[in-house]
Amino acid sequence: MNVSERFREGDKRALARALTWVEAGLPEGRELLKRLRGQxxxxxxxxxxxxxxxxxxxxxxxxxxxxxxxxxxxxxxxxxxxxxxxxxxxxxxxxxxxxxxxxxxxxxxxxxxxxxxxxxxxxxxxxxxxxxxxxxxxxxxxxxxxxxxxxxxxxxxxxxxxxxxxxxxxxxxxxxxxxxxxxxxxxxxxxxxxxxxxxxxxxxxxxxxxxxxxxxxxxxxxxxxxxxxxxxxxxxxxxxxxxxxxxxGLLEAHRLERARFEVVSVIQEWGRRSVQDDALVRQVAEGHLTPEEAAERLLREALQAAH
Ligand SMILES: Nc1nc2c(ncn2[C@@H]2O[C@H](COP(=O)(O)OP(=O)(O)OP(=O)(O)O)[C@@H](O)[C@H]2O)c(=O)[nH]1
Ligand SMILES: [Mg+2]
CATH class of the missing domain: 3.40.50.300 (P-loop containing nucleotide triphosphate hydrolases)
Incomplete structure (x- = not known):
């Protein structure tokens, strides 16, 4: 049985493994979550x-x-x-x-x-x-x-x-x-x-x-x-x-808020990682690019990298 099947059967070792995946940001973790969400x-x-x-x-x-x-x-x-x-x-x-x-x-x-x-x-x-x-x-x-x-x-x-x-x-x-x-x-x-x-x-x-x-x-x-x-x-x-x-009826709103938080966290992290590109930041500092243009370019690159 694979981790996902063992997870469904309530095997705590499978849960521990899955947590390690999401902690490390591995795609396996995201795949598993995709199927289990909302339960x-x-x-x-x-x-x-x-x-x-x-x-x-x-x-x-x-x-x-x-x-x-x-x-x-x-x-x-x-x-x-x-x-x-x-x-x-x-x-x-x-x-x-x-x-x-x-x-x-x-x-x-x-x-x-x-x-x-x-x-x-x-x-x-x-x-x-x-x-x-x-x-x-x-x-x-x-x-x-x-x-x-x-x-x-x-x-x-x-x-x-x-x-x-x-x-x-x-x-x-x-x-x-x-x-x-x-x-x-x-x-x-x-x-x-x-x-x-x-x-x-x-x-x-x-x-x-x-x-x-x-x-x-x-x-x-x-x-x-x-x-x-x-x-x-x-x-x-x-x-x-x-x-x-x-x-x-506040619980539902809370779940929505949590999902919103997740989406924003991913965007922030994409931003945080890509802004490490000094060459691009320098272009903004020197006035060759507006911050919006730089941000757009970075997010586009991050999107490509994510797929
Ligand atoms: N006097 C007293 N000490 C307490 C009480 N509850 C906890 N402690 C002590 O306070 C110290 C810190 O307790 P923790 O439960 O580790 O506190 P924490 O908030 O989890 O700490 P961090 O995770 O490091 O932020 C320990 O030495 C506990 O024994 C209490 O009700 N009274
Ligand atoms: Mg503690």
Missing amino acids: GTAKIVGLTGSPGAGKSTLADRLIEGIRARGETVAVLAVDPSSPFTGGAILGDRIRMMRHHKDDGVFIRSMASRGALGGLAGATVAALNLLEAFGFDWILIETVGVGQSEVDIARVADTTVLVLTPAAGDAVQAFKAGVMEIADVITINKFDLPGGERLVQELKATLEFAPPRPAGWQVPVTTAIAAKGEGTQALLEAIEAHHCHMVAH
Whole structure:
């Protein structure tokens, strides 16, 4: 049996192989995705927040909670290869390793920027594969420190912003623009001082935040992930958001948004790669070509190369 057939039969090794394909931007990955797209009904949850906020620890606890209900879950840890997260992949792996033998759990780190569409494109492709594989839940862990990470967080149906009482955490989230895309906020490390104050501050801030789709009120939950406290409340908040999306027909719009994101990622990556052509850029600098003419020429070349 080939990988595609084994994938359909639910072989996790075939899934792992397919993920390697999309990560490396190989045509085999694109071929497989083409046939599997649009299948699956996973609840896609993004966990984002500053480095060390406890996203992996929370993911580990969510796996527990989801499995306790007999549902299946995949975790995609996106490592933007930033200096903050050095060694984090190993940490993720060690902590979550206890779930590895569980057939209803799949854990994977994405670190490649090499794929078509860059890291963001590769992440969405991986997401599509995990969805087609038939998981009930997909958790994506991203560090919400840069634009590309915020972009990745956007592709989730429900984005959970993980904050801690640590000074500056919330300010940082505001700056990164991640506060506006948070559907649920959880304050982890509630065992540390300052938690209650942060809850009050956030609630006050949220009152003045722009209205969310169909009147969604962003809940603020608290957790001590290290001890497994607050997981249930977080799961319930995520499900409440999911129900809200279903009830108001927002899920479909979200799928569309994800596809739009994918298309834009590919175009951006084509652009990014081809603009490395210095000779052409020089012609623009010297006024022999307009930026539009150069862009048109580059995209045309990229299109030819893609076929
Ligand atoms: N005090 C306290 N520490 C916690 C809690 N949850 C997690 N930690 C610790 O915080 C550290 C970082 O946790 P991670 O789960 O790796 O955080 P992360 O957000 O995934 O980190 P990166 O992936 O590196 O961005 C670890 O040492 C955890 O044990 C908590 O509720 N309270
Ligand atoms: Mg982590």
